[in-house]
Amino acid sequence: MERLQKVMAHAGIASRRKCEEIILAGRVRVNGKTVKDLGAKVDKDDLIEVDGKPIIMERMVYVLLYKPAGYLSTVVDPRRRKTVQDLVGDIKERIYPVGRLDYDTSGLLLLTNDGELTYSLTHPSFQVEKTYLVEVKGKAGEALKRLEKGVELEDGKTAPARVRGVQEKGGNTVFQLTIHEGRNRQVRRMCEHIGYPVINLKRIAFAFLDLKGLRPGEYRFLSDEEVEKLKKLQGNYAGFLSKTKNI
Numbered sequence: 001m002e003r004l005q006k007v008m009a010h011a012g013i014a015s016r017r018k019c020e021e022i023i024l025a026g027r028v029r030v031n032g033k034t035v036k037d038l039g040a041k042v043d044k045d046d047l048i049e050v051d052g053k054p055i056i057m058e059r060m061v062y063v064l065l066y067k068p069a070g071y072l073s074t075v076v077d078p079r080r081r082k083t084v085q086d087l088v089g090d091i092k093e094r095i096y097p098v099g100r101l102d103y104d105t106s107g108l109l110l111l112t113n114d115g116e117l118t119y120s121l122t123h124p125s126f127q128v129e130k131t132y133l134v135e136v137k138g139k140a141g142e143a144l145k146r147l148e149k150g151v152e153l154e155d156g157k158t159a160p161a162r163v164r165g166v167q168e169k170g171g172n173t174v175f176q177l178t179i180h181e182g183r184n185r186q187v188r189r190m191c192e193h194i195g196y197p198v199i200n201l202k203r204i205a206f207a208f209l210d211l212k213g214l215r216p217g218e219y220r221f222l223s224d225e226e227v228e229k230l231k232k233l234q235g236n237y238a239g240f241l242s243k244t245k246n247i
């Protein structure tokens, strides 16, 4: 179930604000009944008419992709390199990545046509936890503690992070790093900063979602429960924003 004005905006009727005005003006019918309530929710089986004309609803699609290394997180590349679009090409809705992973990074990437959810999940003040499996060159040991405290990068100090499961592998170090910011190439820059360049990077978790059951290049649709849970996170964020606005 989605808010009526969101579904209308998504169908290309007008901006969400404008759609609210259209609803309040009594121009919208749902299953034959005029609806003037901005809290009204609809689902894909409802018939929505604006000024008597039915609107075509696009299905909201939420996809969890196991991105392999060697793919761009964009939809098209002028240099014709492979993109994540090539991996979800059989989905007919136009979906876009929620944030991005570097070309060389593998792991969990969400894609959706829900612009509102994308906006809040990628907003810098939205603190969703992302966990990476990181391999760095050399025996990093104690130096990893510096990542937990935050390191000074050219775009400012990073927020405290969490390091877990440190293991030596050959002469290298493997560990899990959890951050909740989403700056460009952040993990690579953090590790570079402490003197241990990244050799391998894979995102293994995004909020409560992980890669279970998927192999590189495969995707699955999120369940309704997972979508609702993500939206709840988003709801917390929206609440946070409106609170700070009132100050």
Ligand code: URA
Binding pocket: 100, 101, 102, 103, 105, 184, 185, 186, 187, 188, 189, 201
């Ligand atoms: N941090 C990086 O450095 N690269 C990614 O792709 C994701 C997080």
